[in-house]
Amino acid sequence: MKFNKVLDNCKIYEAGKPIELVVREYGVDTKDIVKLASNENPYGTSPKVTKKIQDISKNMFMYPDDSMYELKEALANKFKVTSENIVIGAGSDQVIDFLVKAKCDENSKILMSKTTFAMYEIYGRQAGAEILRTPDDQHNLEQFEAMYKEHGADMIFLCLPNNPLGECLDTKDVYEFLEKIDSETLVVVDGAYQEYAAFKDSKKRIDPADLINKFPNTVYLGTFSKAYALGGMRTGYGIGQVDIIKTMYKLRPPFNISTLSLAAAIEALKDEEFVNECIKLNFDEMKRYEEYALNKGFSYIDSYTNFITLKFEDKYISKEVAQNLLERGIIIRDLTSYGVNAIRITIGSEEQNTKVFKVLDEVLDELKK
């Protein structure tokens, strides 16, 4: 059967390998597997959220409140905006989809960093848009500006901090850049890991209300998947001016998050203490990775997230390292498909990280031979 020709040019997202697959393919026992490939919160979901879900689990037969009144009120209160500034997505991922489909068609251009979140391009291609990437791996605003001047763009994606590399621009520099962007260009500031960046360095902190008030052509994206420890529940949000958010509602399907996801997100917002504790532990453990890399003589990218990128340069081939780790039950992310000879490791719990170092020692020793 013939399909829309735009699909010929589409790409498929490569998900982190699930534990079930490693059990099936390599016969590793489930309990021995360490999965640090998808930037999940290694401290699990807040016990208060888990309790809430157990209490209401019999409500699965009921559709959620599609107005998402309570969740939007809670987010509006947290970010000092109104409910009308908020759209909820099945992950911030889905808000990206709404934004791209609302703004772009086959005549559009989307500007992004060379190595950044894969879904920007995937949704862009689905809309038939042309993808423009700055030359450096990491975000470089001079390059963004130069390419914007040369080619123009209907949309710009800034991932702050950036996934999968972990670097983060200073907010001051981002604002200076945004001053130069036309009000008809939609700029998406993806703050999926903002809670981590804001904790580590206040210069990286983005205040969504301030952002969208100063720059009405921007939309801020947030998620419950990372610091809020609800990666499996697919809940994120976009914050923008009312005209943009209203337009998103034309594309939002009804009931786009589940009854339990909605309840979990509402409850998670009430337990900021848990979130802050997780973030603190994250950066304590991250130091061990930095030391490990230095000891082994390879480099890492200074990270403002819950993962770290280890760069092998000419010492090892990241694909081989990742495969060898996988066969031993350690699931991390090889960045070869992003054009970088590096691996991205989610910062795990103390016990998980200790195991990673032990197995990585073995793998690197073997690959050296």
Next chain:
Amino acid sequence: MKFNKVLDNCKIYEAGKPIELVVREYGVDTKDIVKLASNENPYGTSPKVTKKIQDISKNMFMYPDDSMYELKEALANKFKVTSENIVIGAGSDQVIDFLVKAKCDENSKILMSKTTFAMYEIYGRQAGAEILRTPDDQHNLEQFEAMYKEHGADMIFLCLPNNPLGECLDTKDVYEFLEKIDSETLVVVDGAYQEYAAFKDSKKRIDPADLINKFPNTVYLGTFSKAYALGGMRTGYGIGQVDIIKTMYKLRPPFNISTLSLAAAIEALKDEEFVNECIKLNFDEMKRYEEYALNKGFSYIDSYTNFITLKFEDKYISKEVAQNLLERGIIIRDLTSYGVNAIRITIGSEEQNTKVFKVLDEVLDELKK
């Protein structure tokens, strides 16, 4: 900001009013509200599924197995197809989105019944397609055939049984119709309520494997939202030939259902006894509505689903009936926006239905004055 011009022509889905809204707007106590507007299973979720979700609720921080291996294997086994014939959606709703976006653009035509599931048109308009509707409210295959001959169509939707009216075509007639459709026209057979239809009358039963083997240009849609009592968990599926399903994967976002939704669906498939019991109770209770309508002197549409459509003709105005019920805490669906002077009521539990009859008596008495 300027957006894609196709959005000017988009429609927004009108969701059934949630209980929270009736509490907020009419001050009715939560426990007094009877919500029979969204065709949820009134017997709640299977206790086995609820138990499973309680057991794994601490896993909310983890992304689901994006291959959905276990769920697809279970469905493949149930329907005697292979995993490669199956795509999972966030509700069968999302599979409709994939199918429309894969097949249609601004030059496409989509043929459907006058009064049928609203999302077909909503997704169709998002793709910029022209919507063609047969003149009768209920599915009429002669009209489908005549319009297909006259206008052609890239896609055809058959809702079997039909939401929101409840009628269902005989499978034999559907097959005869499909013989006349070009192999390049994608025909979607939406079986969201098939479990009910197959129970009531075997002539309405559709076997997805038989359907897609006889007609490789068809896709069968199923859902866990109705008979499987997981309306809030947003899990549905499409069954089709491998070439079509492969194409859907180009549009499927990663992790499109939540960790708990995936587990709930897998568990629900193991408890068919619960499903069968719910369906039996549904038709026992439906008889009470049929009798009620006859006693009151208005008609109903013979229903093969878990809801019934009461037609008021010139006796009452459905919008007024619905509003009066709402203010008394009974949430049902007014079909005015579908162009019919009728209300759709989900068949509730015995207790819920008794309350509906009592309050409906009051409302109809009052409106008669």
